[in-house]
Amino acid sequence: MKYLKFLLLASLTGIILVGCTNNSSKTTDSSKEKSSQVSSSSAIESTASSSKTTSSTSAESHTAATNSSEKQNVTTGLVEEAILNNDYSSLNGTWTNSNGYQLTFNNGSVTLSGEGVGGATEFSLSKPEKQSNVIFLSFDPAPAPNGMNLMLALKGTSPSEGIDTDGTDSNYDRIIMGNNGGTTLFATKENGGIPDTAYYREK
Known part of the structure; x- marks a missing residue:
C-alpha cells in the first residue's frame, strides 16, 4: 500500500514537472518572439527614419540647387x-x-x-x-x-x-x-x- 502511494506521488510530481517545463519553454518562445518582433519593428522604424532623412536631404539639396540657379539667372547680365x-x-x-x-x-x-x-x-x-x-x-x-x-x-x-x-x-x-x-x-x-x-x- 505504501509502495502504491509512493508511485502515485512520483507520477504526480513528474506530471507537474513536465507541465512547468512546457510552460517555461512556451514563455521562452514567447519572449523570443516578442524580442524578434521588437527587433523587426526597430529595424523598420530605423529604415523609415533613414529613408525620410535621405529624402529630406535630397529635397533640401534640390531646393538649394534651384535657388542657386535662380539667383544666377537673376544676376547674370548681357553676354x-x-x-x-x-x-x-x-x-x-x-x-x-x-x-x-x-x-x-x-x-x-x-x-x-x-x-x-x-x-x-x-x-x-x-x-x-x-x-x-x-x-x-x-x-x-x-x-x-x-x-x-x-x-x-x-x-x-x-x-x-x-x-x-x-x-x-x-x-x-x-x-x-x-x-x-x-x-x-x-x-x-x-x-x-x-x-x-x-x-x-x-x-
Missing part, C-alpha cells in the same frame, strides 16, 4: 559673345527707361510699349555688330524711313567714341534706341546725348 553670335537670350526680360517706356525681349524678338516705331511694336533682332565698345542690333523688318538700331552698353563699359562723358549709369547694362546719332546718344544732355531715354533691366 557679349553670345549676342554677337545671334543668341539674344541674355536680353530676355523687360527693360524700362525714366520716361516709362518699355522694351520686352524674348529670345530674339522685341516688343515696344506705346505706339512703337512707325506704328509697329514687334520686331526681330538682327545683324549684331560691335563698334566703339557698343553692340548694335537692327530691327527686322526695318522701320521706315530710316530704320532703327538698339545700342547695348554692357555693365562697367562706356562708348569709346564720340562722347567725353557717359551720361548713362555704367554700373548696369543699358540700352539706347535710335536711328541716328550713334554712340553720342550716351553722352550727357549738355553734350547732345539723351541719357534719360536709356533702358535698364527691371529687377
Whole structure:
C-alpha cells in the first residue's frame, strides 16, 4: 500500500514537472518572439527614419540647387559673345527707361510699349555688330524711313567714341534706341546725348 502511494506521488510530481517545463519553454518562445518582433519593428522604424532623412536631404539639396540657379539667372547680365553670335537670350526680360517706356525681349524678338516705331511694336533682332565698345542690333523688318538700331552698353563699359562723358549709369547694362546719332546718344544732355531715354533691366 505504501509502495502504491509512493508511485502515485512520483507520477504526480513528474506530471507537474513536465507541465512547468512546457510552460517555461512556451514563455521562452514567447519572449523570443516578442524580442524578434521588437527587433523587426526597430529595424523598420530605423529604415523609415533613414529613408525620410535621405529624402529630406535630397529635397533640401534640390531646393538649394534651384535657388542657386535662380539667383544666377537673376544676376547674370548681357553676354557679349553670345549676342554677337545671334543668341539674344541674355536680353530676355523687360527693360524700362525714366520716361516709362518699355522694351520686352524674348529670345530674339522685341516688343515696344506705346505706339512703337512707325506704328509697329514687334520686331526681330538682327545683324549684331560691335563698334566703339557698343553692340548694335537692327530691327527686322526695318522701320521706315530710316530704320532703327538698339545700342547695348554692357555693365562697367562706356562708348569709346564720340562722347567725353557717359551720361548713362555704367554700373548696369543699358540700352539706347535710335536711328541716328550713334554712340553720342550716351553722352550727357549738355553734350547732345539723351541719357534719360536709356533702358535698364527691371529687377
